[in-house]
Amino acid sequence: xxxxxxxxxxxxxxxxxxxxxxxxxxxxxxxxxxxxxxxxxxxxxxxxxxxxxxxxxxxxxxxxxxxxxxxxxxxxxxxxxxxxxxxxxxxxxxxxxxxxxxxxxxxxxxxxxxxxxxxxxxxxxxxxxxxxxxxxxxxxxxxxxxxxxxxxxxxxxxxxxxxxxxxxxxxxxxxxxxxxxxxxxxxxxxxxxxxxxxxxxxxxxxxxxxxxxxxxxxxxxxxxxxxxxxxxxxxxxxxxxxxxxxxxxxxxxxxxxxxxxxxxxxxxxxxxxxxxxxxxxxxxxxxxxxxxxxxxxxxxxxxxxxxxxxxxxxxxxxxxxxxxxxxxxxxxxxxxxxxxxxxxxxxxxxxxxxxxxxxxxxxxxxxxxxxxxxxxxxxxxxxxxxxxxxxxxxxxxxxxxxxxxxxxxxxxxxxxxxxxxxxxxxxxxxxxxxxxxxxxxxxxxxxxxxxxxxxxxxxxxxxxxxxxxxxxxxxxxxxxxxxxxxxxxxxxxxxxxxxxxxxxxxxxxxxxxxxxxxxxxxxxxxxxxxxxxxxxxxxxxxxxxxxxxxxxxxxxxxxxxxxxxxxxx
Numbered sequence: 001x002x003x004x005x006x007x008x009x010x011x012x013x014x015x016x017x018x019x020x021x022x023x024x025x026x027x028x029x030x031x032x033x034x035x036x037x038x039x040x041x042x043x044x045x046x047x048x049x050x051x052x053x054x055x056x057x058x059x060x061x062x063x064x065x066x067x068x069x070x071x072x073x074x075x076x077x078x079x080x081x082x083x084x085x086x087x088x089x090x091x092x093x094x095x096x097x098x099x100x101x102x103x104x105x106x107x108x109x110x111x112x113x114x115x116x117x118x119x120x121x122x123x124x125x126x127x128x129x130x131x132x133x134x135x136x137x138x139x140x141x142x143x144x145x146x147x148x149x150x151x152x153x154x155x156x157x158x159x160x161x162x163x164x165x166x167x168x169x170x171x172x173x174x175x176x177x178x179x180x181x182x183x184x185x186x187x188x189x190x191x192x193x194x195x196x197x198x199x200x201x202x203x204x205x206x207x208x209x210x211x212x213x214x215x216x217x218x219x220x221x222x223x224x225x226x227x228x229x230x231x232x233x234x235x236x237x238x239x240x241x242x243x244x245x246x247x248x249x250x251x252x253x254x255x256x257x258x259x260x261x262x263x264x265x266x267x268x269x270x271x272x273x274x275x276x277x278x279x280x281x282x283x284x285x286x287x288x289x290x291x292x293x294x295x296x297x298x299x300x301x302x303x304x305x306x307x308x309x310x311x312x313x314x315x316x317x318x319x320x321x322x323x324x325x326x327x328x329x330x331x332x333x334x335x336x337x338x339x340x341x342x343x344x345x346x347x348x349x350x351x352x353x354x355x356x357x358x359x360x361x362x363x364x365x366x367x368x369x370x371x372x373x374x375x376x377x378x379x380x381x382x383x384x385x386x387x388x389x390x391x392x393x394x395x396x397x398x399x400x401x402x403x404x405x406x407x408x409x410x411x412x413x414x415x416x417x418x419x420x421x422x423x424x425x426x427x428x429x430x431x432x433x434x435x436x437x438x439x440x441x442x443x444x445x446x447x448x449x450x451x452x453x454x455x456x457x458x459x460x461x462x463x464x465x466x467x468x469x470x471x472x473x474x475x476x477x478x479x480x481x482x483x484x485x486x487x488x489x490x491x492x493x494x495x496x497x498x499x500x501x502x503x504x505x506x507x508x509x510x511x512x513x514x515x516x517x518x519x520x521x522x523x524x525x526x527x528x529x530x531x532x533x534x535x536x537x538x539x540x541x542x543x544x545x546x547x548x549x550x551x552x553x554x555x556x557x558x559x560x561x562x563x564x565x566x567x568x569x
Contacts, residue, residue: 085395102141
């Protein structure tokens with residue numbers, strides 16, 4: 001059993017009220033410093049797990065896998081064994097970044113019109129219940145990353161998650177609120193309700209949530225490996241539950257699942273090298289496309305915050321998300337013009353379409369408007385170890401508590417990732433994203449994602465590891481953290497806490513956080529034709545910065561309850 005007392009979780013200037021609230025107005029970002037290792041995640045208990053692994057001699061991958069399994073226990077609404085994700089692995093100086101895709105896949109019995117009746121999408125079919133579940137990949141992905149790049153055994157990295165599931169942990173205000181928000185979904189499934197509700201009511205903050213079935217499942221994986229999940233009694237339980245309730249997943253689907261190693265997408269921004277996730281995540285490609293466009297503007301001169309900067313950010317996002325809808329999908333089944341999207345020449349072309357004093361109506365942006373020939377809820381963790389190795393990992397079960405389905409006896413909460421496909425190309429999904437033909441449902445296909453685990457290098461040396469949950473807002477969150485630091489020279493904690501904006505092409509709305517910082521430019525943005533909508537953006541960035549002397553600074557987004565955990569000798 002790991003001792004959490006050896007890990008120093010250093011907090012700076014965080015008000016207790018902000019720490020406990022569900023996406024309150026951003027305050028100071030919790031931060032921590034170290035020379036010996038850093039883990040930054042969306043939950044303090046999970047961060048402590050990863051830091052303890054580092055303190056005991058584990059490397060970044062060991063810590064990331066342990067943290068990811070722990071997050072699935074303490075943040076059951078965001079990720080877990082029934083989901084999937086993406087991971088960037090940097091083994092250390094002089095090594096190449098490896099990319100692991102363990103995103104869920106569509107069952108073999110899935111069909112293009114799965115969620116339609118008489119030509120129309122049936123509301124709720126792709127988000128709640130057994131029909132919404134895609135084949136989960138988390139167990140296979142984390143186990144494979146550990147096998148290839150880790151130094152500890154699966155049993156060692158799973159021990160803290162087993163302990164948290166078996167002995168329980170105190171329900172936080174964030175978990176309490178999310179249980180309240182999804183009570184009706186959880187009540188529909190007897191196995192889910194028996195875990196997350198007490199007498200039909202959500203757990204209250206401070207009460208202890210225990211998950212004995214999940215502990216049993218985790219222990220089985222620790223002892224027998226991922227095979228027990230995909231080919232043993234856990235697979236039997238999932239397939240049996242699916243068959244009994246109209247789901248599509250079979251033993252064959254589970255048996256066939258394999259994580260996929262891919263090449264990262266890379267780009268440059270003002271001398272920095274940006275390394276991120278390739279398709280089937282849209283995150284890396286759209287992030288680099290936006291950075292390429294913004295590189296042509298003198299943002300430092302325009303200032304932050306300013307209406308001019310906000311306008312250029314919004315227009316850049318608008319055009320990039322239109323490309324997301326048109327071109328991105330599973331690269332195994334869709335031809336993606338990735339080289340064009342990532343090129344500086346295409347960025348020049350897009351800048352010509354951005355007018356300094358007018359917001360482009362989104363319906364004027366024609367899909368497929370590329371250069372002429374020869375011209376779709378989540379969690380994130382960032383880890384850097386004392387040897388210079390690093391991991392950026394984003395994983396999910398999609399919306400809050402996924403499909404709201406638990407296979408009886410397993411404790412495994414299953415995803416609703418099928419909603420990330422285009423149930424009807426041109427119709428919005430749960431995040432309001434309009435997606436195209438490239439992301440239509442097909443058997444064995446990987447749904448498009450916005451997850452954007454990212455690493456930034458400066459002069460060939462690791463400079464920053466970052467990512468966030470938040471659906472399509474993941475990409476724009478990562479973008480703004482980078483721009484805040486590179487263009488405006490603000491610190492990592494300030495960059496993570498700073499107010500954000502978001503545009504995703506459709507709906508044609510510019511979302512601004514409720515914060516006085518953007519207030520002076522509202523009138524000017526209205527005059528330019530932006531349709532403004534104000535609300536707190538549900539993103540939760542987690543980042544680590546590496547200084548030239550190899551010291552580390554970790555920062556957690558104050559919109560969530562995460563904390564950095566520093567390893568101190």
